[in-house]
Amino acid sequence: MREFGTTIFAEMSALAVRTESINLGQGFPDTEGPQGLLDAATAAINGGVNQYPPGRGMAELRAAVAEQRAARYGLTLDPDTQVLPTVGATEGIASALLGLVDAGDEVIVFEPYYDSYAAAIALARGVRRPVTLRPREGRFTFDPDELRAAVSPRTRAVLINSPHNPTGTVFTRAELETVAALCREHDLIAISDEVYEYLTYDGTEHIPVASLPGMEERTVTLSSAGKTFSVTGWKVGWAMGPEPLVAAVASVKQFLTYSANGAYQVAVAHALRTELDWVAGLRASLEGKRDRLVAGLEKAGFTVFRPAGTYFVQADIRPLGYSDGLELAMALPERAGVVAVPSQVFYDDTDAGRPFVRFACCKRDEVIDAAMDRLARLRG
Ligand code: PMP
């Protein structure tokens, strides 16, 4: 694991604290989740939900996830065998890769990719096959030919993340269908990270890849309460899919953490049933923050890709006269008192990622404004 060093999120948040910078790096909100959720967790803790949850997780959460999936997407899940609470989506992703990928199997992953994907593929002794998302008409997307060329006889799975961190792309039905067609043709598993499923903007629809023809039986989907309810530190996630695939995930998950966070699982179950109006408000508020950040970054001189979802905005630094996003991100705290994340750490093809820096919009308006005032001085 030496090559993976320290995750960029820990590194940049520590840098923000050390330099007393405004932290637009690591994606976490600076406001609280719904009071009903916080109260439900407190009540569960005070009510004695403090020992190991059952191995398959709390029944309340499994049932609430199945209800949510059916109501929102028309997808049917048996809560006992097709839903598995995990310690954040991170544990679900790692368990899926460890459970489904054998040594030497190839996993196609769209880059820039969330950093834990590469680490988890390595832990599984798999081989990552990146397909690069490139800017086209103001958003990041892939070339279907490049995707097709990445498939080999050793390909086992395609790892999809939509809404996508860090580009903010929400895959269209056509893009997902391109991926799905390959999965069907080559008998591949889709591992779909949908942690930002509720955080899409301008009416953009989130489409679960499992809802496409022939995909339900070959897709493991991961989601999490962290983004949906602004509780990233709770680490309550879940894996969903057909029974044999979820069983494979569970076989690994039980030995990573067994099961965790019973009180938080109960609270999240409650929120999935009662706080979706709050989530609609969060989405509207984040859309406004996205606009605020985009406008501020444009004013500061960046070329900005307006995200259709997630917490994040990708900015191209070249109009400001810079060429290396890693260098700029490391210098930014001293130079401007702002922390951002260099996107190139999410690429195998570092040249493709070099000009991009990621800023998080999930902060109070005054925090975004203060950061933008500081960045406005960059142009010098
Ligand atoms: N996937 C993506 C794309 C993410 O941005 C994050 C960030 N938190 C995760 C997974 C991890 O989710 P969790 O915090 O629930 O482990």
Ligand code: GLN
């Ligand atoms: N998902 C968050 C981000 O991309 C961070 C998660 C983490 O710190 N591991 O910023």
